[in-house]
Structure formats: C-alpha cells, structure tokens
Amino acid sequence: MIREALAYLTTRCAPWARHMGLLREQIAIAARHRRCAADWAPHLNACRAAILEAAAETGARRFIILGSGHGFDLPLEELAPQADEVLLVDAVHPRAMRKRCESLEKPELVSLIERDLSGLSSQWPLKISQRPIAGRPDWNPEVDSMTLVVSLNLVSQLALPFHTSMTEEEFEVFRRDVMDAHVDWLRALGCPVMLIGEDSRAWRDAESGETILDPVLSPHALGEPWRQWDWNTVPVGERVDGLSMQARVAVWRYCGVQ
Numbered sequence: 001m002i003r004e005a006l007a008y009l010t011t012r013c014a015p016w017a018r019h020m021g022l023l024r025e026q027i028a029i030a031a032r033h034r035r036c037a038a039d040w041a042p043h044l045n046a047c048r049a050a051i052l053e054a055a056a057e058t059g060a061r062r063f064i065i066l067g068s069g070h071g072f073d074l075p076l077e078e079l080a081p082q083a084d085e086v087l088l089v090d091a092v093h094p095r096a097m098r099k100r101c102e103s104l105e106k107p108e109l110v111s112l113i114e115r116d117l118s119g120l121s122s123q124w125p126l127k128i129s130q131r132p133i134a135g136r137p138d139w140n141p142e143v144d145s146m147t148l149v150v151s152l153n154l155v156s157q158l159a160l161p162f163h164t165s166m167t168e169e170e171f172e173v174f175r176r177d178v179m180d181a182h183v184d185w186l187r188a189l190g191c192p193v194m195l196i197g198e199d200s201r202a203w204r205d206a207e208s209g210e211t212i213l214d215p216v217l218s219p220h221a222l223g224e225p226w227r228q229w230d231w232n233t234v235p236v237g238e239r240v241d242g243l244s245m246q247a248r249v250a251v252w253r254y255c256g257v258q
Helices: 002-010 015-019 022-035 037-058 076-082 095-102 160-165 168-187
Strands: 062-066 085-090 110-114 147-152 193-205 211-215 227-234 243-253
Touching: 002 022, 015 022, 022 037, 037 076, 037 147, 037 193, 037 227, 037 243, 076 085, 095 110, 147 168, 160 168, 168 193, 193 227
Parallel strands: 062 085, 062 147, 085 110, 147 193
Antiparallel strands: 193 211, 193 243, 227 243
8 A cells, every 4th residue: 555655656657647547547457457457467467468469550650559558568678679769648648657667768759748638627526417428538649540530448448537426327328428429539540550359348256156248348339459368457366345346358450440
C-alpha cells in the first residue's frame, strides 16, 4: 500500500484524470500485474507479437498507440528503431513508462500525449440525475498510409469511471455506446488500424462451479478477428469472493481503412 500511495502522490497527470480515478486505476493495474505476472504473460506476449507483425506487414513508419499505459503489452524497444515517430497516448503516463522512453536510443522520436480517449471528461462529475452521453475524443491525429494506429486493450475500459453512477443495466447500455463510439472513431481515421480488446469474459465461481459469459465486443459486428487467445485476467485466488475470470481477447486489423 505504501508503494501505491507514493505512486499516487508523485505521478504527474492532468487534474481531470486524477478526479476521474484514472490515475488510481493505472496504479491498481501495476499492482495486479505484479501479483498475476505469470498468468498475464501469455496475453502480454501475444499483444506484443501481434503489433510487431502488423508493423512489419504494413511497413508503417509512424505508430500511434492508444492506451499505452504501463506498456506491459507494448513492444516499444522493438518498434522505436524502425519508426520515424511513436506517439503514446493515454490519460496517465506512469513514471516507469516515462523512464522507459527516456532510456531508448532515440528518445526524441517518442512523444507522450495526455488525452481523454473516452471523450467523457467534460461530463465529469455527473450532476444529480444526469446520465453521461457517449462521445469521441476531442483529438484527431494526423495520419497517412504509413501510420499504424493501435487501440491497445482500451476499448472495454473507457466507460469504467461512470460504473458506480448508474445501475448495472444502465451501465451495460452505456458501456456498449462508448465502445461503439470508439470503434466508429477508429474506422473514420482512414489509415491502418489494429484493435486489440476483450471479445468476451467468462466469470467462474469456484464454490458453485457456475460460469457466466459476458459478451464485450462481439455485438459490434467487427467481423472475424485476425487473432484470438485467452487471458487469465483474474486467476483463482485473486479475489476474496472466489470469482475468477478468463477473457477472450481478439485482434481486428485494418478496420480504419476506408
């Protein structure tokens, strides 16, 4: 807890990101990664491999990574030498990620950009009886045919700051609206795009053996994914209530090409 408290006090980020709980969530992700490193490793390796393969096949020289976060799933050291520019975009850039960028052979080619990729920060905090409306980022990056945009394990997380402000039924509708808006925004970019995200989640109760399937991205009609794998996101023993969760992660490629 001391480590997390120090990170909260010393990490630079925009006030809106702190108020929306995005800094707190980034710190929690790092703590979960330390506890679940072995269970998460196959997923993180698969993400890195998919990005490198897409980079090689597109011949991209410019990379825009949406949801760069801690970069556990990002092959930054492999991408940077082949890039003219790398833009890492997120609400919060942890100190470890900043140091990692500084340690590159050409750190000047990497830019850390703070952006609200949900388009929801202007609605925070909600007023009494107010319901948030799904939006798009107030940021349109310059792209061309040599740009590869990667939405990296981001899409299912965008609505989370509003989870506690509505019922589960209301949040489920809102979450899908937010994901739809993100996918539509990616498609409108008009350059090679790769979306990596949870297609579904399977929650299992260790005591009863009951499994509940939660579709995430499948209703969004993105077509057949290019790659799929399982991610042991919440291993047995991680939660005190006995629940564990395995996500089905999918990769869709080039959905931004018109």
